[in-house]
Amino acid sequence: MIATLNNHMPLREIVPAAQGRARVSSIGARSFLLEAPGEFDLAAQRRIWALSQTVRGWPDIAEIVPGMTNLLAIFAEAPEDPDTVVARLLEAWDNARSIDLAGKTIEIPVHYGGEHAVDLPALCDLAQLSDREIVRIHHEATYRVFALGSAPGFGYLHGLDPRIYMPRKTVPSLKMAKGCVTIGGMQTGVAMLTGPNGWNSIGYAELQMFDPASPTPAMMAPGDTVRFVPARIEL
Amino acid sequence: MIEILETGPFNTVQDLGRPGYRDIGVSASGAMDPFAVRIGNILVGNDEVAAGIEVQTFPFSLRFDRRTVFAVTGADGDPMLDALKLLPWCAYTAEAGQVLELKHPPTLARAYVSVGGGLDVPSVMGSRSTSLRGSFGGNAGRPLVKGDRLALGNSADFAPVPANGLAVIEPAVALRDVFPDFVDGTLPVRALPGGEHALFPDDGDAFWSQTWKISSRSDRTGYRLSGEPIKPTTSIEMRSHGIVPGVIQVPPGGEPIVQMSDANTAGGYPKIAGVIECDLWRLGQARIGSRIRFVRSTHAEARAIEQAVARYVEDVRTTSEMIKRALKAMA
Amino acid sequence: MSAIDFSDPTTIALLTDALTAAGVSGLEISWPGGQLRIVVATGEEARINVSSTAQPVSAAQPVVVKAPMAGHFCSGNSSRSVADRLPRSVSAADTLGFLRVGPILLPLCAGRAGILTRQLAEPDTLVGFGDPLFEIEPQS
Numbered sequence: 001m002i003a004t005l006n007n008h009m010p011l012r013e014i015v016p017a018a019q020g021r022a023r024v025s026s027i028g029a030r031s032f033l034l035e036a037p038g039e040f041d042l043a044a045q046r047r048i049w050a051l052s053q054t055v056r057g058w059p060d061i062a063e064i065v066p067g068m069t070n071l072l073a074i075f076a077e078a079p080e081d082p083d084t085v086v087a088r089l090l091e092a093w094d095n096a097r098s099i100d101l102a103g104k105t106i107e108i109p110v111h112y113g114g115e116h117a118v119d120l121p122a123l124c125d126l127a128q129l130s131d132r133e134i135v136r137i138h139h140e141a142t143y144r145v146f147a148l149g150s151a152p153g154f155g156y157l158h159g160l161d162p163r164i165y166m167p168r169k170t171v172p173s174l175k176m177a178k179g180c181v182t183i184g185g186m187q188t189g190v191a192m193l194t195g196p197n198g199w200n201s202i203g204y205a206e207l208q209m210f211d212p213a214s215p216t217p218a219m220m221a222p223g224d225t226v227r228f229v230p231a232r233i234e235l
Numbered sequence: 236m237i238e239i240l241e242t243g244p245f246n247t248v249q250d251l252g253r254p255g256y257r258d259i260g261v262s263a264s265g266a267m268d269p270f271a272v273r274i275g276n277i278l279v280g281n282d283e284v285a286a287g288i289e290v291q292t293f294p295f296s297l298r299f300d301r302r303t304v305f306a307v308t309g310a311d312g313d314p315m316l317d318a319l320k321l322l323p324w325c326a327y328t329a330e331a332g333q334v335l336e337l338k339h340p341p342t343l344a345r346a347y348v349s350v351g352g353g354l355d356v357p358s359v360m361g362s363r364s365t366s367l368r369g370s371f372g373g374n375a376g377r378p379l380v381k382g383d384r385l386a387l388g389n390s391a392d393f394a395p396v397p398a399n400g401l402a403v404i405e406p407a408v409a410l411r412d413v414f415p416d417f418v419d420g421t422l423p424v425r426a427l428p429g430g431e432h433a434l435f436p437d438d439g440d441a442f443w444s445q446t447w448k449i450s451s452r453s454d455r456t457g458y459r460l461s462g463e464p465i466k467p468t469t470s471i472e473m474r475s476h477g478i479v480p481g482v483i484q485v486p487p488g489g490e491p492i493v494q495m496s497d498a499n500t501a502g503g504y505p506k507i508a509g510v511i512e513c514d515l516w517r518l519g520q521a522r523i524g525s526r527i528r529f530v531r532s533t534h535a536e537a538r539a540i541e542q543a544v545a546r547y548v549e550d551v552r553t554t555s556e557m558i559k560r561a562l563k564a565m566a
Numbered sequence: 567m568s569a570i571d572f573s574d575p576t577t578i579a580l581l582t583d584a585l586t587a588a589g590v591s592g593l594e595i596s597w598p599g600g601q602l603r604i605v606v607a608t609g610e611e612a613r614i615n616v617s618s619t620a621q622p623v624s625a626a627q628p629v630v631v632k633a634p635m636a637g638h639f640c641s642g643n644s645s646r647s648v649a650d651r652l653p654r655s656v657s658a659a660d661t662l663g664f665l666r667v668g669p670i671l672l673p674l675c676a677g678r679a680g681i682l683t684r685q686l687a688e689p690d691t692l693v694g695f696g697d698p699l700f701e702i703e704p705q706s
Binding site: 023025026027028029030031033035040062063064065066067068069070071072074077078079080081082147148149150151152153154156192193195210212213217218 | 254255256257258259260261359360366368369371372426427429430431473474475476477478479481499500501506509510511512513532534535537538541
């Protein structure tokens, strides 16, 4: 069995995606990944959002998957000539103007500390901050949903204060509960499934953020603003 | 209704999957051998996307509680209807009370049971496939267990299946010019170099030239391959990006992972290659412990194979309909 | 078989479809009441000719398995070849061979228990509707 890690793909903030201009590679014959050059920041992501809107409208596209300063474009059929597709994507990227998505604001009540905050002591050690300061820094920040992925409804949130940065674990927690509020590298998020998880838990949120039966199954969408609101602090 | 009489773990309701929701983190799921599902559905007179049962742990048996058209496709081996040995890749009509039994197939991995009208489980996000990880879709979001009863949809088929059955020349035989056979017991799987291929020395030679074994830690999410580990010249980590089934990632240990039907929607490991979509069904039929080798392909070749598959499927559809119509008129 | 009206245009159209799909250029069917001849010509309408013969036929002792429609006769999968192992006993449900039309295989079943004595068509040849394919001596 493959133990799939929930949100196990962290922001790999150390490595710039591509130097200079955007890079396009393929996965199989139908999927093409465009990676933006430069920093992992809101400016690059805004251009990805713009690119997503353009590519989504192409008649030969089956599906698009925006990632972290990148976009996977899945075509309905394998193209005869991949170079044409690469050129189209690069041209669309060059023409993509930064847009800001008019997202909604989601407030997520969090029970900081307590039985689910298994990694809070380690983060205190790493950050050289008290648990109370870490909780304050985490809930005072405003986050943007850059993209969704990895688990149903899981949002990659940008905007973590560098003071509470914590790399993901080399040995993941085997059974982290759905709802754990976690930090993975320079990102934060809420675990959507119970299971193996390499991020670091500092609290717990009961809010249901994914409903497969709903016409809009995921509560979060790219561009949304997220705020964590302390419902309880148990330190 | 059909009732599950006997099943191993991990047999699930599957259709052609739930594409279109990767951007909210939902895996596409769907049959590991979608080709077998398409052909099975056509034989029983369904739309190609109807849901059936993916059987990957045997033996498996079910009882029909009313007259039902069905077909078993995919893995090799002869299914049994009561005491009668049936042909695989053949649609038959079962009478109420009859029991269909699937024994362990000799060489392949997964058999598909298609039924006239399809399995009438609720459609979730446009698909009846079971998402094991998300615990939704299919039969209550979980594998089938003994005693499960599944409703059947209404068959819209215009003509009955011939009394002696309606079979098809299976894809591996009909398209043997398109899908090369095993070479010394090793399945050739065609792939295209992936985004980080250039990071692997000697043009990825260690990857392309060795024979990989599908490890026991493999399932519908992905196949872990055992072999001589391959390492990139520099260790890099990618920003999280969308992935699809077929992507071949190389985690730090150096043993590649091929994502399959329940593929995660996002990844960040270096991608050395990607299996072409129209070869994924063959990988889906490769068993744990079997050997595979990757063969470098091109987009043009992948397109030509896709077109050959589309022609074959269309030929099966039109010819089977024509035959059923003709036999009905002459009956 | 007697229920089929070969002078019915619908039936003829279906047969013509079947022939075209099977890549068969023509078909001649004889039955107690007459004869039907269809010639599929590329680029033009099929020529169809129905004539009446009305000759009485005497029932033969062996049972003949006939082609349910036009197609290529296959004496079974290579692993299940029967032609070289005759005579042999068969049960009613046994698949003796197939009729192939494009990618589709119509299983040819014995239909009754007995001794399969003869295969009446050459493997991989085109056969027409009603052509005799196997002969079975019924056993009671």
